[in-house]
Amino acid sequence: MKFIKLYTRALSLLGSDKKQGWYLAIANVALAMALFAEPVLFGRVIDTLGKVASNESLPVWSEVWPLLAIWTGFGLFTIFCSTLISLYADRLSHHRRHMVVSMYFEHVLQLPLAQQNTTHSGRLMKIMLQGTDALWWLWLSFFRDHLAAIVSLLVLIPIALYMNWRLAIVLIVLCTVFAFLTNFIIRKTQTLQKTVEIHHSDMAQQVSDTLGNIPLVQSFARIQDEVSALKNISNRLLDAQLPVLSWWALITVLNRSATTISILTIVILGTWLFTQGLISIGAIVTFIAFAAMIITKLEQTVNFIHRLAMDAPRLEDFFQMMDTSPEIHDRPDAVDLKHAQGIIEFKDVCFSYDDKHSAIRNLSFTVEPGQTIALVGSSGAGKSTALSLLYRVFDPQSGSITIDGIDIKDISLNSLRHNIGVVFQEPLLFNRSISENLLVGNPEATIDELKQAALSAQALDFIEQQENGFDTQIGERGRTLSGGERQRISIARVILKNPPILILDEATSALDSATETKLTRALESVIKNRTTLVIAHRLATVRRADRILVMESGQIIETGTFDELYQQGGRFTQLVREQFTELPDRIAS
Numbered sequence: 344m345k346f347i348k349l350y351t352r353a354l355s356l357l358g359s360d361k362k363q364g365w366y367l368a369i370a371n372v373a374l375a376m377a378l379f380a381e382p383v384l385f386g387r388v389i390d391t392l393g394k395v396a397s398n399e400s401l402p403v404w405s406e407v408w409p410l411l412a413i414w415t416g417f418g419l420f421t422i423f424c425s426t427l428i429s430l431y432a433d434r435l436s437h438h439r440r441h442m443v444v445s446m447y448f449e450h451v452l453q454l455p456l457a458q459q460n461t462t463h464s465g466r467l468m469k470i471m472l473q474g475t476d477a478l479w480w481l482w483l484s485f486f487r488d489h490l491a492a493i494v495s496l497l498v499l500i501p502i503a504l505y506m507n508w509r510l511a512i513v514l515i516v517l518c519t520v521f522a523f524l525t526n527f528i529i530r531k532t533q534t535l536q537k538t539v540e541i542h543h544s545d546m547a548q549q550v551s552d553t554l555g556n557i558p559l560v561q562s563f564a565r566i567q568d569e570v571s572a573l574k575n576i577s578n579r580l581l582d583a584q585l586p587v588l589s590w591w592a593l594i595t596v597l598n599r600s601a602t603t604i605s606i607l608t609i610v611i612l613g614t615w616l617f618t619q620g621l622i623s624i625g626a627i628v629t630f631i632a633f634a635a636m637i638i639t640k641l642e643q644t645v646n647f648i649h650r651l652a653m654d655a656p657r658l659e660d661f662f663q664m665m666d667t668s669p670e671i672h673d674r675p676d677a678v679d680l681k682h683a684q685g686i687i688e689f690k691d692v693c694f695s696y697d698d699k700h701s702a703i704r705n706l707s708f709t710v711e712p713g714q715t716i717a718l719v720g721s722s723g724a725g726k727s728t729a730l731s732l733l734y735r736v737f738d739p740q741s742g743s744i745t746i747d748g749i750d751i752k753d754i755s756l757n758s759l760r761h762n763i764g765v766v767f768q769e770p771l772l773f774n775r776s777i778s779e780n781l782l783v784g785n786p787e788a789t790i791d792e793l794k795q796a797a798l799s800a801q802a803l804d805f806i807e808q809q810e811n812g813f814d815t816q817i818g819e820r821g822r823t824l825s826g827g828e829r830q831r832i833s834i835a836r837v838i839l840k841n842p843p844i845l846i847l848d849e850a851t852s853a854l855d856s857a858t859e860t861k862l863t864r865a866l867e868s869v870i871k872n873r874t875t876l877v878i879a880h881r882l883a884t885v886r887r888a889d890r891i892l893v894m895e896s897g898q899i900i901e902t903g904t905f906d907e908l909y910q911q912g913g914r915f916t917q918l919v920r921e922q923f924t925e926l927p928d929r930i931a932s
């Protein structure tokens with residue numbers, strides 16, 4: 344049942360290529376029908392020659408050649424159909440694979456981050472590559488061999504019964520044995536194959552995780568540990584895979600034996616029927632050719648089912664991922680936010696990542712257009728989380744967030760995110776050139792605009808010193824740049840985006856104090872006329888904020904300007920004192 348479901352689901356993914364699929368199906372049926380002609384004509388030719396031989400006269404060509412001409416005609420027709428099928432089945436399945444890869448990619452990119460956090464990117468990629476490979480193979484073999492095999496079996500068996508029911512029974516027994524054995528092995532190996540696939544996914548995750556952290560592996564001298572961790576997974580994988588392979592090897596041997604026994608039985612039974620005068624030599628030849636054809640088709644079908652059984656867990660993983668619905672999506676009546684004024688209001692917002700521990704509790708605050716608000720507090724207080732709710736990485740469990748008085752859930756996601764520029768705590772960069780990374784902010788930007796943005800972000804000097812300037816490739820996650828350089832690229836990127844609302848999450852934490860001072864000055868002009876939310880541990884950087892919110896355990900515990908808060912003598916004062924007095928104390932000790 345599960346197989347049929349997977350099979351029909353895979354076929355339903357043909358989408359816009361369905362029409363071509365139908366043409367291929369018709370060609371397959373025509374091919375299957377044409378194939379019957381060959382054994383029938385073969386038998387007729389043998390009988391004609393037999394008649395001539397018994398009369399001891401020379402072959403009468405006028406009786407044989409029409410049969411040969413029809414045979415040639417069918418032969419040409421089957422060649423034509425097979426060529427068309429091979430050509431178009433290949434194209435169709437390759438084309439569909441690319442469509443499905445894009446579908447999956449788009450779908451996964453929309454999934455909530457909660458999903459991405461628990462599913463490693465290596466695993467997601469493995470599901471995509473192996474799932475789409477399995478689909479490609481399924482479509483290809485369905486249209487190239489499998490459909491023709493099923494049609495042939497459905498038509499050949501009744502024909503065989505009509506030709507000689509006694510001999511046909513042998514074939515029916517053979518089909519039943521094949522079906523029984525295949526079903527038995529599938530049941531035996533299903534769970535094991537699922538386990539194999541889990542190990543394959545673990546392996547993909549392990550490899551991708553390790554390769555993504557090579558500096559860590561090398562500096563902690565963990566090469567051997569990582570290799571042996573991979574070997575462990577490999578061993579577990581092989582332990583699960585070998586029994587599956589043994590079961591399938593067994594079925595191959597049993598099927599082969601059943602085939603040989605069936606052919607022998609047909610020959611013996613045919614000889615006996617001939618001696619009884621119940622069948623002609625031509626009919627025996629026809630029947631054996633039929634039997635050979637049926638056996639080939641049966642073997643094709645069993646091989647197909649074998650491969651499908653191996654691929655089933657991959658297809659299941661793929662469909663399961665495709666069925667995960669993005670929790671955050673546009674409401675049907677979502678409005679487009681053109682250019683926000685920048686009034687932000689958080690009202691009693693509560694959020695938890697795991698529904699057990701609160702990351703944000705009853706958060707309420709308002710920001711007026713053009714104001715700069717700073718969030719400070721100890722690590723893990725929930726600052727990044729609070730601001731990520733504004734551009735809907737997650738939706739709060741309760742409370743509401745509005746921009747210009749509109750609930751952000753009523754704003755289309757695209758327009759919401761176009762209005763907000765984020766400099767992330769970890770500068771996220773693509774493995775592309777510097778200019779391509781900057782253009783993410785504004786794909787339309789000219790080279791002069793790129794330079795201007797880089798200049799404002801104090802990045803122009805180091806970019807121009809690179810061998811290929813703006814065309815320099817910066818490696819995976821910008822690995823070939825320093826931490827501070829990466830931060831400045833991500834600031835330049837947001838300057839190019841030019842959004843009315845700006846979020847700076849520890850934007851200048853990796854900079855030396857001279858660059859930070861210059862950049863802070865440059866940022867002042869960027870911040871002007873925009874609503875800005877700044878998160879900073881270095882409290883000197885939030886001095887000029889209109890208001891500071893001090894967060895602790897997901898809550899705001901103090902609010903005010905720098906001076907007001909400092910004079911209050913509360914948590915903020917304590918934080919400032921720690922920062923400004925810790926250093927001399929430490930040096931002294």
Ligand SMILES: Nc1ncnc2c1ncn2[C@@H]1O[C@H](COP(=O)(O)OP(=O)(O)OP(=O)(O)O)[C@@H](O)[C@H]1O
Pocket residue numbers: 460696702720721722723724725726727728729768
């Ligand atoms: N993606 C996530 N999934 C689950 N829990 C998370 C996730 N991100 C953060 N947390 C948890 O939520 C809490 C708040 O994290 P958050 O990143 O908002 O802190 P923060 O105030 O920005 O800290 P820092 O100053 O160190 O950046 C922490 O306890 C953290 O462990």
Ligand SMILES: [Mg+2]
Pocket residue numbers: 726727728768848
């Ligand atoms: Mg943070």
